[in-house]
Amino acid sequence: MTWCVSSMRPFPGCLDRLRAEINAAVPDRSTPITHAAVRELPYLNAVINESQRLRPISPHGMSRIVPKEGVMLGGYFIPGGTTILASIKTLQEDKNVFPDPMAFKPERWLADESTVATMKRSLIPFQIGPRACIGRVLAMMEMRLTIAELVRHFAFEIPPHLQTDMTPVNRFIYRPKDNKYVVLPHRID
Template structure:
């Protein structure tokens, strides 16, 4: 064999490998068990469009448009399906865990598991048992004076910015934008996040730095709480962490407490901030809604408290409608098809595939919510069964209810 032929050998081996890979890909495409599902032809071949929409922050719109075209069940990727129908919500999000969380959750918050991203049912039950009392409404009511003070500070800050800039866009909102972009990249192209640690990609660097600050804040808060308890024997102002500290060996390790604290910071603050931002924005855009809301609010006593706000009918309708049209968690929260497969809308889906139910699409289903793009608080005066079953602003099942009260 001459030198020229030796040079050709690596190229031939590479071509052979590519050919084998192509043959495997072609076999998967031709034998895909979800090829008969409604959906664009290209979703059988590639996830490229889905990944692009995730990175650009348009995935929920892309998927919703597919539902409008193809119906309640849509193939959105080679191994991914989206559903939009109230009849399947309870089945997929059952507390029995028949549809376990997908590996998506391993990517969004890496490191030590927490109550939000753990895929192990027993671990989740253990965390939930330790954490649930701390977010019960009776427990949260002890923090109302602090919450009211912070709310007034936020209102004053918005007022000051509106007067000086004619608009209020806080650094928090800017940080939230970059963190959200990182979330899409972390799940879709995880290697880019790792690359961002070494290569100066501006928006990835900014998002990584925001996440680092969140981790640092959680760690400092946990350490401060432990130090106070060690010095004083008990925290003068009980917190969510108090029960964890007292639980001893039946509780959590420091890393577990830190991970759950970080999850609370992200899941509790961003969802609340998003909802409040959209409520303020949409009310200010609609004079008739603003007028009705102010009419109700003006009946409050001068030094009103949370107990005075809670029974306000129209205010609650506005909040419900804001959560419908602008849900805090709009994207699908993926679940895995269980062993043995399942039937959905007359189609058999084998194990190993991923199914999504996205709040953005569920809340815009015209057969459930007439004129879905119209912000109409009064639609919640007499909600139908289908409306209640379709309303999933924080996902479905017991895990979603875990976040509803604090938000």
């Protein structure tokens, strides 16, 4: 969620659009937000997808060892016993799938169904296959609820004296270089 909030901050229009979508879905600000109310919100899901695309939880995936008989992969024979690793970060920055891949653009996830389906095949923030994160459904639910509540009730400020270096550093998972993200929340309701 740190990456989601830090990615939106430079784009006030993004935060405003997300806040409007959440407020339209749950207009009574005293009513707690439920997952049923926000699960299908297009822009909320677009913001989460885009932040996970640019800052995947584990950018380099998990290594696998090729079975002893070897395997054909992408037209190449990989000998048995070889350790292979798919770079999730590289897949999620493919300019053929994600034009302008280094830019934070949640709107790309609001494109036609075919384009979104192609992007979803390249978005693998929780790994895929038998070693995929078993908590991914719960994690997505928690992200939707937490981001919706934060955006609904708070504006975020970063005073100059509290600036942190958000350069991503891979320590199995991506973390900000300063290992923190300091923001001052201001209640808006």
